Every structure is written in structure tokens, then in C-alpha cells.
Amino acid sequence: MQARVIDGFGDGDVFETREVETPEPGPGEVRISVAASSVNPVDYKIRRGDLPDFAPAFPAILGCDVAGTVDAVGEGVSEFEPGDEVYGMPGGVAGSPGALAEYTIADADVIASAPESLSLPEAAALPVVALTAWEMLIDKADVGPEDVVLVYGGSGGVGHVGVQIANAVGARVIATGSTEEKRAISEELGADATVDYTEQSVEEYVDAHTDGTGFDVVFDPIGDAHLQTAFEAVRPYGRVATTESSSTQDLSAMHANALSLDVVLAILPILQDERQARLGDELREIAALVDDGDLEPLLDERRYGFSEVGEAHQRLEAGEGVGKIVLENDL
Template sequence: MAEEMAAYVIEEYGDPDVFQRQTVEVPDPGPEEVRVDVAATSLNPVDYKIRRGDIPDFAPEFPAVLHCDVSGVVDAVGEEVDRFDEGDEVYGMPGGAGRQGALAEYVVGNAGTFAQAPESLSLEEAAALPVVALTAWEMLADKTTVDEGDDVIVYGAAGGVGHVGVQMADHFGADVTATGSTEAKRSLAAELGANATVDYTETDVATYIDEHAGGDGFDVVFDPVGDDHLETAFEAVRPYGSVVTTESSSTQDLSPMHASSLSLGVVLVILPVLLGEGEERIGEELTEIARLVDEGAVEPRIDERFGFDEAAAAHRRGEEGGVLGKLLLVAE
């Protein structure tokens, strides 16, 4: 076992070119931790927001190894861990925010932040799932419940969280309407299970409520986009309905919530890692998600693959927008 490893780190916030390859010490797992030989990671907006310095409270210490998602093979097990053995293929969300992440040969994290990887995907592809699938799961199965025949609208339906949200809502038996600004995005949403698609740049809220939600609004509005979409969500939801979102930064008038007796659920899936407590929740939910994947209910869509040495290019592509599904970064 080598004592040093390659890692792609940032020493300061900035544009994608701040990534640099360094040789650092291989981390040892603590009593409740496992070390994973990294197969792949994927890009989420939280990763480039941390890199830019938008959310410094979430950043690992410099030199910082970013990226929250990971898949790989368990390489070492802490003395108090009995859930995993060396050689297990796992996926998880152990760091990248609050602690060192996955853009390295090895990552260490609390055993509770991992689960056995889905059997029906390649190990590399499993790295596309944790952040987005956990977010979609917590939005649809924790912050609200979706019943057979519910009208659910998914904003940003071809994006990372959205494309999993479409599949999960469909699996739960909802009638899914999906929004997308391009034909390619709407086609992907339909392919993933949406019953109807809407070009929100050309169609106002009242029109798509009339066409797809019986005129009184959707039972659930699934909003992984935020900003102006959250304001639109309050218009699109029926009285007593639910809006679920990942929104964190915009200022909103909440009076529509009172007027229509709405519920609002906000999800931050990396919170257990940031708090350093309750990490078992992550592993339990990832176990359930792996079951959905192996049942054929959920599959990540990989738009493009990069090597770890192409982290800057992956971040540029992600920040440009227009990604269908996820960008995957594969270890050398």
C-alpha cells in the first residue's frame, strides 16, 4: 500500500483552472470510517459552487479535494465498522463538502455515507447517482409523499436531480409533467417516463395547469432549480399541495403559501456530512435507491465522461448548462 496518492486539489477559489494535481498522503480511516479506492465521481452544482467560493462554509480545508459523489472498492475498514468488508463495491457521498472529497485515488468517509453499489450498473456509472438520487428521494419520499395518480410537475426535468425525479415520480405512480427549454430536454424527460412535457419558455403557468393538472394545480411541484422557478411553483401547485425544492439563496414572497395553505419542503442532502452526525441516513437511502436501480426504476443518464485530469473541462461544461443528466469523471 503506497503512502502517497495523486489528488486534484484547489489551493484557492476561482475559475476551473484552479485545479492542480498534487501528491498527498493516503488518508487512514478512523474507527467508524472506510477507505475507498475511487473508481469515479460526478459533477454536481454544489461542486462548482464550492470551487468558485460561492459557499465557503461548505468547502473542505485547503488544499481542498472536491466532489461529493463517489464509487469504488472498499480498501480499508475502521475497527468499529461491520457493514463493509475490503473488496466491497460501494457508492456514496462521504465528503467534498465539509471534508475532503473524491477527486483523488482514495477517499475516506464515515461508513454510514456509503452503500453497496447497484448491481445492474457499472461501478463507474454508480458515481453519477448519490447527490442527485438522494435529493430526488428526499424531495419525493421524505418532504412529501406521492400517491398513485397524483399530478406531479418536475422542473428542470433533464438536469441531474430532475431526470431522477421524473423516474422516481413515475415509479411512485404519478402522472408526471416535465418542463424543459429545448426539444432535446423534453425528449429525454418523455423517454424517462414523463406523461407530458412543457416548454416553459413558451407556455404560461395557467395554460399548463389547464392542460395537465385539471385546472386547479399540481399535487406536487418538484423544483430542483429554484430562483424564479420557486415563484412559479407557488402558482402551479393546487391548494393544500406541496412544493419541494433545493432552493437556498433567492428571496421569495411566501404569502401564496398562506393563501393556499401550502407545504414547502427544502432539501440539503449533504447536511449530515456537514454536521458530522446522522450519516447513516445517507447509506440507508442509498441502499433503497440501489434497489430501485436494480428493479429498473431508476437509471442515471451520462451526458459525457471525463478523466480526473480533465476536472477543469468538466466544470466548464457543467457551468455552461445544457447538460442532459450527469457528467461523469473517471479515475485514471
């Protein structure tokens, strides 16, 4: 089969198209004829060498997200059969080749039937960001109708899903955005109000949206300085959920206000090859939200083929994309 591979870390031009052996599904696995993938920050960070412990062995096939059609099933697989349209997060990290190929192998536990209301390229935009947002809001923060939730980057990859999931469970949602366009997108997706954090201080928007008491939950898929402001924006005994905790932070506000901090790494079950069944369960819940009209992927205006993956990475790295950047299989 044809695949896009990298032989080492580097810039977007390190990808090459190469003939590689078509994988065979083992026990508990399915082979997927890949229709599409999408780009996540973890993909370009692996490609650059920022996360060497997460990288597949060279020559590496990247791409954590996948949507496609089941082509073959391994021994013991009964929930899927050839012809089923599926989506999920099969690999693209250490120990598990990714989706940038004609075919990929997935453990049956880490995929689910694709949402019926989406095309496969649209479905490919969801797995990593939707699993991340679900785990942050539902598994960790246990968000419910009584909560006021601050979502950082409400038009971003993880953020736009966070806005919709929080809205779907009945929470009041306030989303941040640096431009009028981004804030308008958040409101279209269900945010009750938005914040221009480049103009308003934390104290100002806490006063405006919580009467000065602080948000029940701060949803932070950005990290760095945003994580520090989250400790200022959340109420005493409140919850902060983040995907980025490698930066140095002053935790004194956490101690002073008895805050909880939860960190989510959605790909960890793939890296550790354990606790994978919950991914499939969550993907089914996410598909139901989509088909009920409560969640839709926000797609960047630019579409790329697998042959253009380097350009797609560069667009996301430069912060030029809005929503998810989809990659369609043109191999």
C-alpha cells in the first residue's frame, strides 16, 4: 500500500510517499480503508521531535485521527464487519502506526461507528479533539446544568467541541476569543457569551459573568499563560481541566482556594495499550451527540490531501486554521 512516512524529525517537508506492506489485522483488530484524517497539535509536535517518547518507530506513519471503512476483521471481532463506516483514534504514536496510509490497523476498542449525519472526512475531524473535550468536561470536571464554564479558545480544535459539549449538558458557557470572528463562531456553536481576553482583564470578565465569584469550571486546552489565568478565574473549590501542564506555574492560588486541577492526555490509552475500551464507549456517546444535533465539527476552510500533509501541519503550526484541518486520502 501507499503511505506518507517520515524517516526522522523535522519540518513539514520530511513527509515522503512510500510503498509499505499492507498490515493484517490481528486478534481483536480491524483493518480500515482510510478515507480521511485530520491534523492535531500532537501530530506536528511528534513530527518536529518535541515529543520523542510519543513518536512511532521510523519510518513512521503519523495521523492520530481516522475515518474510513472496515476492510477486514481479526479473530474475535464481532462488533464490526467489512463495509462498516467507522471513526476513531487508532495510532500515530509509539507502538501504533497512524492513519496517513491507504490502510491502517485499529484495536476494535478504539473505534466506533461513524456518526450517520456526517461524511467520513467530517467524522475524521472529531476523534482526538472530541475525546479530549469529553474527558475534560465529563470524566474529569463532571460538568452539569448548575455550572458556569469558561472555555478558552472557543473556536479552536478542542475548544469548539468543549463549547458544544458543555452546552449540551446544560451548563452556561462563556468562551474566549482574540478576534470578533472567533467570538462570533463560539456564539454560533452555543456559547452564552464571549470574552475578548486581549481587552478585558481576568477580574473584569469574572465580574461581568459570575458577579465576581469565579467560574465553576475553567476548560483550558491551551496552557502556558492561560493555565495561570485559569487559577485566577475559577471560584474557590472550583475545577480546572487542561491539556497542557508542562509549563512552570505558580500554584499558590490553587492552595489558597482549594482548587482541583485535572490533566487530560487522550492518547494515553494508545501509548500504554490499556484502558482502551473507554475510548470506544466515549466515541459512541460523541456520535450520538452529533446525530442528535448537539455537536458538529468546525472545519477549516482549507482542505488538504495526504500528499499535502506538510502544508496542513504548517497551517496549524502558524495558527492560521479555524477549527479542524481535514486531510483526505489522495494516495
